[in-house]
Amino acid sequence: MPVPRARQIVLTAPERRRLEKLAYSRTTESGLVVRVRIVLDAARGYSNNQIAVRRGVHLDTVRTWRGRYADHGLRGLGDRPRSGRPPRFTPVQRAEIKALACQLPAETGVPLSRWSSSELAAETINRGVAETISASTVRRILAEDALKPWHYQSWLFIRDPDFAAKAARVLDLYQRIWDGTGLGDDEYVLSSDEKTSIQARCRCHPTLAPGVSRTMRVNHEYDRGGSLAYLAAYDVHHARVLGYCAAKTGIVPFMTLVEKIMTSQPYASAKRVFWVVDNGSSHRGKAAADRLAARFPNAVLVHTPVHASWLNQVEIFFSIVQRKVVSPNDFTSLDQVEDRLTAFERRYNETARPFEWKFTQADLEDLLARIERHEQNEHSQQHTGCDHQPAASPTPA
Structure with a gap:
């Protein structure tokens, strides 16, 4: 041959x-x-x-x-085109797996709060949709439509009937506008709230500093040393924080914070000082606005909508405090907690810059329009698979 x-x-x-x-x-x-x-x-x-x-x-x-x-x-x-292995699951089977993933497990009689890929694979077999299927295959099938039933996101509907008007006022103030008129140099916007229940957790063993190939180590056991509240007001346009610690929250501690700030410069001689607050019991409703105006005529209380504390910029500062001061919470006493918070406030004010607030009136209008569309389609789209799920959170929770 x-x-x-x-x-x-x-x-x-x-x-x-x-x-x-x-x-x-x-x-x-x-x-x-x-x-x-x-x-x-x-x-x-x-x-x-x-x-x-x-x-x-x-x-x-x-x-x-x-x-x-x-x-x-x-x-x-180069490689020549290949036909590949023929699909093991028919389009109908794939659709049934996706439809199952788009139902709450409890609605199907399965005692679970949410699906995992392995649980979906087991349920697919139990229902006779497929003789056998792996969790990884379920994940690939769900990935075709970006389905992840093991994830969840909390959300809530707007309950405040004056949400649009109240939110617009707050957003205008962040843009230095009030009732359609720009604010003057002698007018200020303060965002205020309370960070409650800051504990003093006295660790049973000293915290170990980080070292080579070792993170900081904090002992899990601790003795409770009590808790306090941190009340603060954040000057939105000048990035200045003024606060103090109190044993608890309430009308008296909040008015103490107001007294401390409104009797100091430049706020004492300001034409107007706008206080943006949420609807907590310390400063809720018209009574709180009247009480503030009676004590300081140049102070104006502005409420965020109900369940919309995310519009209050001081919450951003409190998140910084939580990350940089409170966590992982190793304090010997409440006095140490207070000293640390006071020292951090001074340190923050030395270098702080105003937050880059990006949620505008246009974003608010888009949000309200999206919620309106969702409410219109809510009833018609129930029990039709994944379509009954909200496309996005109506409001941040």
Whole structure:
């Protein structure tokens, strides 16, 4: 039986340079590098057996890629289209798996709060949708529609009938506008609230500082040393925080904070000082606004809508306090907690810049329009699979 002769490979100078660049590139796919080097060896006159030994591949592999380059050039070194393995699950089965994922487990009689991929795989088999299926396959099927039933997000509907008007007033103040008129240099906007129940957790063993290949270590056991509240007002446009600690919250502690700030400059001589607050019991309703105005005529209390503390910028400052001062909470006493908060307030005021508040009136209008569309479609879309799920949180929770 005649032995097939090796195909002759003759390279031009540009072809050789291009192949050599691919052969020694660090970003070229490894499989393509082997094929290119086979072609280069063939062009240098090596036999197929020699190339197979040099490159550590089978003789048939050398023949294949040598022949493909001879017939098609560099294009011949690429992979040919493949049909792939036929799908194991029909479109109907895939749709049933997705529909199951879009139901709450409790509604299907399964005592779970939410699905996992393994639980969905087991339920798919129990229902006879498929004889066998793995959790990873379920994940791939759900990924086609970006379904992740093991995740959840909390949300709430707007309950304040004057939400739009109240939110617009707060957003206007952040833009230095009140009743359509710009604020003067002697007018200020303060965002105020209370951070409650800051505990003094006295650890039973000292906290260990971080070291090489070791994070900071905090003992899990602790004795309770009591708790306090941190009341603060944040000057929105000047990035200045003024606060103090109290044993508890209430009307008296809040008015103490107001007294402390409104009797100091520049607020004492300001034309107007707007106090943005939420609807907590310390400053709720018209009575709180009247009480503030009676004590300080240049103070104006402005309420955020109900369940919309996220519009209050001081909450951003409190999140910074939680990350940088309170956590992981290792204090010997409440006095140490208070001292740490007071020192951090001074430190923050030395370098703070106003927050880059990006939620505007246009964003508010988009939010309200999205909620209105959701309410209109809520009843018609119930019990129709995933379509009954809200597309996005109506309001941040």
